[in-house]
Amino acid sequence: xxxxxxxxxGPRRRTTARKILAEFKNCMTHELELxxxxxxCDPMGVVHHTxxxxxxxxxxxxLLRSMGGCYxxxxxxxxxxxxxxxxxxxxxxxxxxxxLTLETSLVRSTRAKIEHAYSLQRDGVLLATGETxxxxxxxxxxxxxxxxxxVTTGDAPAT
Amino acid sequence: xxxxxxxxxGPRRRTTARKILAEFKNCMTHELELxxxxxxCDPMGVVHHTxxxxxxxxxxxxLLRSMGGCYxxxxxxxxxxxxxxxxxxxxxxxxxxxxLTLETSLVRSTRAKIEHAYSLQRDGVLLATGETxxxxxxxxxxxxxxxxxxVTTGDAPAT
Amino acid sequence: xxxxxxxxxGPRRRTTARKILAEFKNCMTHELELxxxxxxCDPMGVVHHTxxxxxxxxxxxxLLRSMGGCYxxxxxxxxxxxxxxxxxxxxxxxxxxxxLTLETSLVRSTRAKIEHAYSLQRDGVLLATGETxxxxxxxxxxxxxxxxxxVTTGDAPAT
Amino acid sequence: xxxxxxxxxGPRRRTTARKILAEFKNCMTHELELxxxxxxCDPMGVVHHTxxxxxxxxxxxxLLRSMGGCYxxxxxxxxxxxxxxxxxxxxxxxxxxxxLTLETSLVRSTRAKIEHAYSLQRDGVLLATGETxxxxxxxxxxxxxxxxxxVTTGDAPAT
Numbered sequence: 001x002x003x004x005x006x007x008x009x010g011p012r013r014r015t016t017a018r019k020i021l022a023e024f025k026n027c028m029t030h031e032l033e034l035x036x037x038x039x040x041c042d043p044m045g046v047v048h049h050t051x052x053x054x055x056x057x058x059x060x061x062x063l064l065r066s067m068g069g070c071y072x073x074x075x076x077x078x079x080x081x082x083x084x085x086x087x088x089x090x091x092x093x094x095x096x097x098x099x100l101t102l103e104t105s106l107v108r109s110t111r112a113k114i115e116h117a118y119s120l121q122r123d124g125v126l127l128a129t130g131e132t133x134x135x136x137x138x139x140x141x142x143x144x145x146x147x148x149x150x151v152t153t154g155d156a157p158a159t
Numbered sequence: 160x161x162x163x164x165x166x167x168x169g170p171r172r173r174t175t176a177r178k179i180l181a182e183f184k185n186c187m188t189h190e191l192e193l194x195x196x197x198x199x200c201d202p203m204g205v206v207h208h209t210x211x212x213x214x215x216x217x218x219x220x221x222l223l224r225s226m227g228g229c230y231x232x233x234x235x236x237x238x239x240x241x242x243x244x245x246x247x248x249x250x251x252x253x254x255x256x257x258x259l260t261l262e263t264s265l266v267r268s269t270r271a272k273i274e275h276a277y278s279l280q281r282d283g284v285l286l287a288t289g290e291t292x293x294x295x296x297x298x299x300x301x302x303x304x305x306x307x308x309x310v311t312t313g314d315a316p317a318t
Numbered sequence: 319x320x321x322x323x324x325x326x327x328g329p330r331r332r333t334t335a336r337k338i339l340a341e342f343k344n345c346m347t348h349e350l351e352l353x354x355x356x357x358x359c360d361p362m363g364v365v366h367h368t369x370x371x372x373x374x375x376x377x378x379x380x381l382l383r384s385m386g387g388c389y390x391x392x393x394x395x396x397x398x399x400x401x402x403x404x405x406x407x408x409x410x411x412x413x414x415x416x417x418l419t420l421e422t423s424l425v426r427s428t429r430a431k432i433e434h435a436y437s438l439q440r441d442g443v444l445l446a447t448g449e450t451x452x453x454x455x456x457x458x459x460x461x462x463x464x465x466x467x468x469v470t471t472g473d474a475p476a477t
Numbered sequence: 478x479x480x481x482x483x484x485x486x487g488p489r490r491r492t493t494a495r496k497i498l499a500e501f502k503n504c505m506t507h508e509l510e511l512x513x514x515x516x517x518c519d520p521m522g523v524v525h526h527t528x529x530x531x532x533x534x535x536x537x538x539x540l541l542r543s544m545g546g547c548y549x550x551x552x553x554x555x556x557x558x559x560x561x562x563x564x565x566x567x568x569x570x571x572x573x574x575x576x577l578t579l580e581t582s583l584v585r586s587t588r589a590k591i592e593h594a595y596s597l598q599r600d601g602v603l604l605a606t607g608e609t610x611x612x613x614x615x616x617x618x619x620x621x622x623x624x625x626x627x628v629t630t631g632d633a634p635a636t
Contacts, residue, residue, distance in 0.1 A: 072415040231574040256549040
């Protein structure tokens, strides 16, 4: 949905492990363009603060897709990601009909949790930032290990 | 939730079938009081038109409860009610923090469908009216017959 | 936002008034692609019925844009369009992550009202249809005449 | 809406300043009962994480009302409170039709900001906690000083 993945670097030579890591990390970032809906705005004429985490969720869906995964298939397979922590910092308001850019990044993952960071901009102006922590549940609602496929890209640069 | 059922009439004598029917119908009406949330209002400063059908759904939940049923239990038993038709007529705007009264009525039911009507008021002023038609699905998503318990009240006046 | 306007026909010769009208009407239709958000789905795993009119509103915004207008500018100029009537017919459920196509058409307009029709499809399968009637208010909330620019396209075929 | 203010203590003698402060603080807490709507739940069958901050906002409205204020009147007077920071910690899921208790507390205020804390429970089980920071804007969108009436209760215990 108007999303585009920051292009993963092509083949290269003599890259150090550090460089690989940096490039790898770039692959774990996704930019999503979205247009503000009228329904998303409140009597102050600006986007209501509860809308931002909905956009963050869209960002995670598209980031995963760009990595070769599909959250819908995950749920069909009995793997559920739930938000256990949410933080949002609001800097500038967004308004109806504006086109915004949401950058979603996978910043850290362990066997138990996945952390994402978000940056929302309009024409280069930072409007909001955010962070979420996800846990992974099985079909019975019990915590389970985070599948490796969720935090590594399908076409990750080989060492 | 602030809801109250229109009281069913007590014992009576020499009521005709017609009167019984009228009283029975009264039992199929429920009044719900609700306070408008800030999130439900839009840049015009009034409740967004998409919020009304959410309130209608709340009205149906409470009407069923007042009749002795519980929609949550229905779903747990594999019975799902889905909206197949929705109509809303908007007359006057509602605003943040106002306390409104939603009257939900069961107006007609067949083996295949249930029809409700809605009337939203603020201090006696009619703000909106609406109608919905529900169909009944089983756990596999197939249409099934409407359970009788959904359209008759547990304490319906006996003939 | 992923929207595309059905292309208005280019120059032509010997068209009758009837043909012009038909082509003109085509200009009054807009197709919007949208991807279902997780937040838009309910415990049945399908899009909640209250979400469709939000999509219809997006369709109207994009239809107006395709005609050379901008609803945001309208409000800034003190012209407000409010929904006075809504109807939705639900045929098939939509689900999370599906890409849907919403066709929005301007079907009728008078000095007092604007009527739109909607058709929501997934891969050619009709999921829902709908109709809305809008009235036009001024900045003080009083009914005013519908501006002609709202119901005629900027690049309408000349006779 | 089903809310009740923790009762402020009545007249008393020989209270120390510390006790007064503690009682005063109690007046700055409000409990709101709310019933989970079907629309608020997602395909996992639990309340979507974006709904909690909407409830927090309702809690703030009712806390202010219990203190003798009214947010709607504030906006009418050109005073706007905006969320500049939001944090939510999710512990246990909430489900459709459950009755929950939200405790909203005013925890700190300066001339520039107001901080609230939230605790959401179901039958004594803690489901979620949260914190928000609000800033105060004037009608032109510029930051202004927080009015004292927002952070002191009308019937505050006199010293």
